[in-house]
Amino acid sequence: MKLTVDTQELNAVLAVASKALSAKSTVSILEGIYMAAENGELLLRCTDMSLQIEATIGASVEKGGACVLPGRLFADLARKLPGEETSFTLEKSSMLVESGRATTTMQTENAKDYISMPDVHREFSLTISKPALKNMIRQSIFATAQDDSKPILRGVLLELEDDILSMVALDGYRLARRKERVKVTGEFRNSVLPSRGLLEISRILDDNDEDINLVFSKTHVMIDMGCTRIITRLMDGEFIRYRQILPTGHTTRIRANRQELMDSIDRVSLMAREGKKNHIKFSFEEKTLTITANSEIGNSREVIAIDRVGNDLDIAFNAKYFSDVLKVLDDEYVTLEMNSNISPCVVAPENGSEYYYLILPVRLFTAS
Amino acid sequence: MKLTVDTQELNAVLAVASKALSAKSTVSILEGIYMAAENGELLLRCTDMSLQIEATIGASVEKGGACVLPGRLFADLARKLPGEETSFTLEKSSMLVESGRATTTMQTENAKDYISMPDVHREFSLTISKPALKNMIRQSIFATAQDDSKPILRGVLLELEDDILSMVALDGYRLARRKERVKVTGEFRNSVLPSRGLLEISRILDDNDEDINLVFSKTHVMIDMGCTRIITRLMDGEFIRYRQILPTGHTTRIRANRQELMDSIDRVSLMAREGKKNHIKFSFEEKTLTITANSEIGNSREVIAIDRVGNDLDIAFNAKYFSDVLKVLDDEYVTLEMNSNISPCVVAPENGSEYYYLILPVRLFTAS
Numbered sequence: 001m002k003l004t005v006d007t008q009e010l011n012a013v014l015a016v017a018s019k020a021l022s023a024k025s026t027v028s029i030l031e032g033i034y035m036a037a038e039n040g041e042l043l044l045r046c047t048d049m050s051l052q053i054e055a056t057i058g059a060s061v062e063k064g065g066a067c068v069l070p071g072r073l074f075a076d077l078a079r080k081l082p083g084e085e086t087s088f089t090l091e092k093s094s095m096l097v098e099s100g101r102a103t104t105t106m107q108t109e110n111a112k113d114y115i116s117m118p119d120v121h122r123e124f125s126l127t128i129s130k131p132a133l134k135n136m137i138r139q140s141i142f143a144t145a146q147d148d149s150k151p152i153l154r155g156v157l158l159e160l161e162d163d164i165l166s167m168v169a170l171d172g173y174r175l176a177r178r179k180e181r182v183k184v185t186g187e188f189r190n191s192v193l194p195s196r197g198l199l200e201i202s203r204i205l206d207d208n209d210e211d212i213n214l215v216f217s218k219t220h221v222m223i224d225m226g227c228t229r230i231i232t233r234l235m236d237g238e239f240i241r242y243r244q245i246l247p248t249g250h251t252t253r254i255r256a257n258r259q260e261l262m263d264s265i266d267r268v269s270l271m272a273r274e275g276k277k278n279h280i281k282f283s284f285e286e287k288t289l290t291i292t293a294n295s296e297i298g299n300s301r302e303v304i305a306i307d308r309v310g311n312d313l314d315i316a317f318n319a320k321y322f323s324d325v326l327k328v329l330d331d332e333y334v335t336l337e338m339n340s341n342i343s344p345c346v347v348a349p350e351n352g353s354e355y356y357y358l359i360l361p362v363r364l365f366t367a368s
Numbered sequence: 369m370k371l372t373v374d375t376q377e378l379n380a381v382l383a384v385a386s387k388a389l390s391a392k393s394t395v396s397i398l399e400g401i402y403m404a405a406e407n408g409e410l411l412l413r414c415t416d417m418s419l420q421i422e423a424t425i426g427a428s429v430e431k432g433g434a435c436v437l438p439g440r441l442f443a444d445l446a447r448k449l450p451g452e453e454t455s456f457t458l459e460k461s462s463m464l465v466e467s468g469r470a471t472t473t474m475q476t477e478n479a480k481d482y483i484s485m486p487d488v489h490r491e492f493s494l495t496i497s498k499p500a501l502k503n504m505i506r507q508s509i510f511a512t513a514q515d516d517s518k519p520i521l522r523g524v525l526l527e528l529e530d531d532i533l534s535m536v537a538l539d540g541y542r543l544a545r546r547k548e549r550v551k552v553t554g555e556f557r558n559s560v561l562p563s564r565g566l567l568e569i570s571r572i573l574d575d576n577d578e579d580i581n582l583v584f585s586k587t588h589v590m591i592d593m594g595c596t597r598i599i600t601r602l603m604d605g606e607f608i609r610y611r612q613i614l615p616t617g618h619t620t621r622i623r624a625n626r627q628e629l630m631d632s633i634d635r636v637s638l639m640a641r642e643g644k645k646n647h648i649k650f651s652f653e654e655k656t657l658t659i660t661a662n663s664e665i666g667n668s669r670e671v672i673a674i675d676r677v678g679n680d681l682d683i684a685f686n687a688k689y690f691s692d693v694l695k696v697l698d699d700e701y702v703t704l705e706m707n708s709n710i711s712p713c714v715v716a717p718e719n720g721s722e723y724y725y726l727i728l729p730v731r732l733f734t735a736s
Contacts, residue, residue, distance in 0.1 A: 077635065
């Protein structure tokens with residue numbers, strides 16, 4: 001194995017691929033980076049068996065071959081290589097890396113011992129524009145559960161209705177659903193994608209408006225972006241049947257400026273945080289919303305102008321669950337729909353039906 | 369107590385003063401921020417009894433007074449206040465803070481219960497330009513000990529010889545000394561300043577070329593920058609008599625490009641890190657320095673051009689102790705002076721005698 005690559009390109013693809021590197025794996029070879037060179041291309045691959053990322057760059061290959069390099073060392077070294085070009089020469093199990101005045105020899109492992117994820121045999125695929133996919137991920141993923149009490153809730157559900165794909169995430173306190181039209185080839189099946197894999201997908205997607213394909217097998221999903229391929233395992237098990245918890249109507253509907261609401265919650269949260277439970281109270285009146293929080297050391301209060309249809313209502317929330325959703329929306333105005341202070345509140349952009357967020361209130365401790 | 373201040377100014381001084389705030393103090397009132405208003409000024413003060421920072425801004429004071437506000441809450445809130453102006457109204461023990469549409473009430477504690485550091489009665493003072501003081505701190509403080517095995521080594525020694533002030537820091541493996549001419553008023557005494565206090569002083573110093581005074585009492589040092597005053601305790605106990613460990617001559621002298629040396633050490637360190645002990649080896653020959661590191665998974669090697677007077681020498685160091693000093697120097701070339709691979713190496717800029725750094729070698733494990 002003997003080849004030369006552009007150092008900057010090497011760096012760029014390694015930064016991408018190493019996102020899937022196992023920091024500390026029970027299978028020590030997965031702490032390595034698989035590299036293979038042939039036909040003028042160098043391929044780099046990392047996986048932790050849940051997520052696999054591989055990337056290809058052009059290389060001047062004198063002699064093809066494959067091996068596994070020490071992951072952390074190689075990834076860190078690549079960032080600092082001084083030469084414009086970097087050459088690799090494998091002799092027996094020792095890889096000589098030369099770049100400018102830096103010379104490094106690394107012990108490699110046998111490429112045959114590397115464990116890659118299985119090929120993805122297409123059952124069905126989805127076609128969607130990159131920015132739309134990125135937005136779907138951004139606006140749903142934050143609502144996934146952060147603990148392992150119900151592992152399936154660390155994933156995002158993909159479901160389909162009339163060529164409209166929904167991504168749904170929930171953690172027992174709130175639910176986020178983002179819809180987008182897609183093109184489906186083959187027979188769609190509901191799938192749950194782990195949040196970590198989705199996050200890496202959204203990071204790798206560039207911002208141009210092209211379409212990309214998500215290719216699903218029974219157990220995996222693969223995205224092929226030409227030079228970069230990313231595979232993630234689908235999660236096992238049934239997602240929660242969430243539709244039964246969605247409210248069917250509302251008695252109070254509010255329209256508020258998203259930025260104003262977000263800023264006020266942000267400030268009032270500081271007092272809520274002192275109160276340990278992070279609860280903030282909303283009092284909706286005809287033209288105003290009063291947001292308050294109390295703690296032993298004081299209380300905060302903000303008033304913002306709103307439009308309201310329906311009844312006066314006092315309702316309390318965990319501040320974080322509210323600010324989380326306001327941060328990922330881009331709209332100038334949002335609506336809040338509620339029935340009572342013990343039933344869920346639905347947050348949505350003023351216009352369109354692509355986005356739906358449901359948040360459970362907390363019990364009010366003080367009489368309103 | 370009733371006053372109004374500019375919110376941006378409030379923010380700026382709070383950011384400075386809160387650096388001395390006790391995050392979690394055994395004396396709960398020290399988790400608070402002392403504020404006092406009179407004669408058109410608002411003073412804010414924080415201390416953890418080792419470091420005290422106070423800052424003053426202009427205020428429109430309707431009614432003077434003083435109190436102690438909850439520290440973390442007030443500091444965090446100030447950063448987010450929406451109004452251009454912020455008003456404070458104290459009623460009984462409750463402080464009403466109003467800014468734009470944000471209204472917060474905070475429970476205060478009695479100003480009489482606050483514990484400030486004692487006034488600094490001048491024994492002597494030093495006058496030095498701000499940039500010079502900043503540089504002295506930057507180029508010495510990193511060599512202070514990070515653990516508490518010898519508490520005095522967490523401080524920086526100030527000593528004087530013919531109006532030349534030295535700041536000396538050492539941790540048992542390396543020593544840094546930075547000299548600068550100062551004006552002394554009164555009778556100078558060697559003093560040891562805690563690194564934390566020095567760090568905050570250097571952060572607060574702005575970059576203009578004015579002189580400032582360091583006023584020393586027997587137990588404290590105070591810097592008065594007009595609107596900001598910072599006081600830090602001096603450390604008790606005798607500093608290590610370091611002069612006896614400074615080598616008196618050398619048999620090998622090297623001149624190397626600082627940036628080249630730093631970059632090469634940086635890369636070779638990656639391999640040294642894999643070897644756990646972080647050791648790198650220097651081999652000095654007539655025109656070249658070869659830097660190497662070995663570990664189980666490989667080895668790294670870099671060659672840089674140097675000028676040498678004296679003998680060939682193989683010597684090994686902890687990589688971090690070498691890169692630390694190269695980072696804080698600004699000079700294009702540095703010199704290294706050595707006697708043997710078991711005696712200290714002296715690093716200095718090529719020109720001038722203001723800076724002196726000594727680093728102990730580590731034993732070579734492999735035959736050279």
